[in-house]
Amino acid sequence: MGLQHFGDRCVGTRICGFLWSLRGHPTGRDRFPRRGVVPEHHGFVSLLQRLSTSPEEACLMDRSRILSNVWLAAGLVALNVVLFNLIMEPVNALRLDTTQGKIYSLSPVTKRIIRNLDEKVRIRAYISSMDLVYEQLRPLVPEILNLLDEYAVASDGKVIFERIIPEDDPAAEKAAQAKYGITATPYVFQDQRQKGVRSFYFSIVVEYAGTSPTTVSIDDLVEPDIFDPAEGQRLKLKNVEYAVTRAIKKSVEEFESRRDVFQRFPHKAVVRTYITPKEQLPEILKEVPEISDKVLSDLAKASNGKLEYIPVPVPEDPAEQRRKAAELNVSPIPFTRDRDIYLWATLEIDGKLYAVMPLMDLESGVGEFALRQAFEQVFRRLTPGMQRVIGLAQDMPKQDPMASAMGRPTPPPRFGEIGKRLGEDYEVRNIDLKTLNKVPADIDLLLVMGPRSLTPEAVFAIDQYVMRGGRAIFAVDRTDVELMNWGRLMGTAAKTGLEDLLGRWGVTLSEEGVFDEACGVFPWPDGETPPGRRPALSDHRWASLPLVGDVPGGVQRDHPLTSNFEVARFWYPSAIETTDVDGIETTWLLRSSPRAWTAPATSFEPDFARHPLGFPAPGDDERGRHVFAVALRGTFKSWFSDHDVPRKLDEDTASSDGKKEENGEADGDKKDAAKGNGDDAKTQEEKKVVSAPLTQSRPTRLLVIANDDFVDDFQAVTAQWGMPLSFYRMNARFFAAAVDWMLQDEDLQAIRNRGRSYRPLKPIEEPTKKTIIFWNFAAPLILLVLLGLGLMAARANRRPMI
Template sequence: MKKLLLRSVIVLVALVGLNWLASFIYVRWDLTEDQRYTISEASRQLLQNLDRDVHVTVYLSGDFPPGFERLENATRETLEEFETYAGGRLTYQFIDPSAATSEEQRQRQYAQLVDRGLTPTNLFANEEGKRTEKLIFPGAIVQVDTLGVPVQLLKGNRSSSSEEQLNQSYEGVEFELASAIRLMAPQERKRVGLLVSHTTIPPARLSDLIATLQQSYDVFLDVNSPESYDGLDALLVLKPDQPFNEDEKYKIDQYVVGGGNALFFIDGARVDSVSMEGTFAQPLDLNLSDLFFRWGVRVNTNLVKDLNSALIPLNVGNMGDAPQIQPLPWRFFPLLNNFGTHPITRNTDAIFARFMSSIDTVGGAAGLRKLPLLMTSPYTKLLNAPALVAYNEARQQPSPAEYNGGIKLAAVLLEGQFTSLFQNRILPSDPRSAGFRAQGEAGRVLVASDGDLVVNDFDYRRNAPLPLGYDRVSQNIYGNKDFILHALDYMTDAQGLITARNKQISIRPLDKVRVQEQRTRWQLLNLLLPVGLVGIFGALRYYWRRRKFGR
């Protein structure tokens, strides 16, 4: 009896001691193969440094099919991890926006969520042989004090299957939530310069990009022609249509050589206007070709036609006195849905391009790594400028045999130590020689061969800009803005929150045919196996006790 009491005391003391130690030592183990419950180091740092209370309200709640339940669970699990690292600064709740006492109240709740920036989704399901439709809001509001940031949780490439898109959304939950929290948390803001002095695009056509950048960065416009771009964390060259002089090119060269980050969104051919009969696209010389060539890329003076393209409305005839307007694919507006393996483009939706040129990589750029980001489909055709561009071409059925140009590069990322174009060209007597850098720190350059990637459309009836990437015909918002923001995020902080986009969770679907065929077998196994194991254990225990005490 004394031995039993002593053992009990020892076990009790050990448990108390372990719990006391656990209060000082925090350990969590993620035993999943794809580390689905582990958040990135950048997210942990962000949460641990919060100095204000953050509340997250998730509206993805209710009776959902398994795919949306999985997304709901992923959001809940991610917020549980966030809550753990935030040290009491983060709280969250799940709300079903469809739960209301009346239809009027439900519609009022829906309208409030739309006003706050959440996009609803129609969810279709079959219930007892009847097709039902339900409006859901797969999103959240991140709230700090009186400010709230909407977060869309259902994201991904819409050309993927619904199961793949839900899995892409699952993988992006951490990044989307952490990015919204970062917007609300005070931090040192990066300095981003926009070089707009060489474009004739009206400011309203760049307003959506500028307004979005101002939420996260200190934005400076290139209106006063600074002596240099040193001090900027990134420089964006937005759809230039006027050539750069040698001094301006020298400033860009020295900024990149000094470890700067530059993003070029430029055209290889100029298309000013298009008519039914057509107009000629002319080569566009920006006086940057030699600079790009030194970096190992060439933007060609051509136009890429792609069978995977957007639509334009076209009058295909009259019925009586009324014109018949029909959307038709126009191959001069490629939809870029072929991406490189990089966190910038991972799980990104298709990119809406207009009058795109092709990019070639060339040798001679030692020490630079070239990473393809955006590419066309394999079904392309090149037109060297000058080239005829006409709306009437959309009426013609294309011959697939003509679109055999293969995959064309539309955006490339360059990383490494850049060598100056002006090496061995700056004389000692030149005033610039004192601060000239032939080679410096490692930097990054992104070159995209379509300036329209950064240009938003404009609604002149409402006198308001449309979202960047919005297509009037399909009414889809493509991934142009996400691509630019992710690229800028990576280039200014490669080890930051952008690393959360590397998370990859494998889909392990069940074989639906085998499930249907073997359904009864597995149901019986799940029902009888636990009962049988308990029975066997009980019989063995009874037999052992009978042998031990049955004397």
């Protein structure tokens, strides 16, 4: 078919004229170059020259030749794309992360850990399909899977990652429940057509060398987000890298310790099981006898004779069953009105009953993984040196006899929640500060939490623990704040009993509380509440709740503990003042904004009707920064090197060596010694040597935080009320990082601090808001006018084509 003509010009001529103009040739009469002048052709223009040497020739060129050249060019482009992908396919580690802190990339610490593994690690992500996963968690799934894929890419083949959708593979779902203790999480859903309950899987299993599996649950991966109450509850990812890397380290340690636990196990253990026959058990429990027999038989076989496994048969006669159960110190489990069942194991250590353990858990169900893990943890706990030990020293509550008679339980300790969190990585032992007279020698880290008026014996015990090279964290302040009821708060000054000891090491706590304009929010009644009415609460900013990390200059970024610190909120903290002490290096870690001030405890009750931040603020000359946390490193001198040892300890020590005497005789000895009685003077000198303290420590480290409320259970409870009260998890994260640093697990500490930082947007002033709004409307109009003017100018300068 011929070319279609419009007027006196054909379409082909117009197209080729345009292509010719791209080559740099003039149009019209001057479109042919002068003789002897060779035009320059580069790149794409050179290709056009070959396709069309002139508009007239292009119009007469055979169409098949044009199409063949086009197809050739397209084929070459496609071939280049394919070859580029084939060449770059092995380079799967090429990634670009432009976020602050590189939160979507693995840290150098994690890369070093996984590349130095001796055996392969298999990571299995048991995550349901997107239509089953809870709606708010769906956007988080790709991020988790991408990060886990990073482990495989960065490990040089040491890590194998796979995602498993349990609902699509019944065998894998059963194995996940039985072998790894993974269960589905139910939730209520509602859409336009129906409402009901669904369940989904959201867990990760890390398995080293085909054994020692460690599970990362949904609670380790997800936490409530900081949100506006009007928008409802939202969820966000925790530090997934920290959770997975911690699981890898834990799996490796368990693999190594499993080989060594019975070699180092210093006891003789006997496990007796008392289990109802399989045919008499309900359907959901019929696997218990077989699973428990397999687990305990394997442990006994691996123990080299240190563990004996004895299954005790359950008699058929109910009365005989109860008699035998009483001998084993177990009780029947009521299942139905007319039938009892038994699912117990007793553990004896060196001939003494150590524990009675149920063989199924109502939360984790029946599974080989959970049962094996429970027994291995017991044996590991009884083996010296298998787990780091933390001493959680606090005032332990005592049972009120009257409350006990009424059946009321003993109240929980004040720092129970933080102890539970630390128990995931360490062995935590509660120590009562009221009765403390010696810190056990196997304590790796001592946490002194909220001490009040410590006895001299307790102070001496802490002093000597540090002198032995022990490490300690002191969470202390000198203010007591009691919430009487909503609308009534009482503050009093307090003494810790550690004033002299910390002062010896260059640390002094202020008797006043610190207030700051950079502060947190807490609910409080707007006015007086009539009797019998529930108070109407509103969120108010409290100057007595300083926020740290939200103000420039408030965090020591050069220190490994706080290099990636996010934010923390304190509750009526004290201020720390430091003095230089020979042999001790002191570094401040956290401090207030320059707009902070101090006030006595008697003025702790807020008045929001008169003061926007609840408390009267002084002038600028009385404001300044105040330190909340300091790290100390070096050799520490004992307070008791030039002060008397507590008399009770002196007498007890002397008594243990047979040198304690009656008061009257001791007084007589002193008189005789004054008269020159050499024998009695020698006895007194021996007593002095017996009770003499250690006077100087070897190099160690201490951490002092001028607040004890920021990680107590009250903060944990209020965090459940939602934002803006949910700073507890950030406080707990900082405290856990401090524990890691104190125990020198700097790998986990560095990863833990790589979580998403709390970086709120700064408030915008009203004039700035109006300026932004104006330019949002004006800028597009101005650009549109400029574009129109440019097009008009281009048309005016265009030369007509002839």
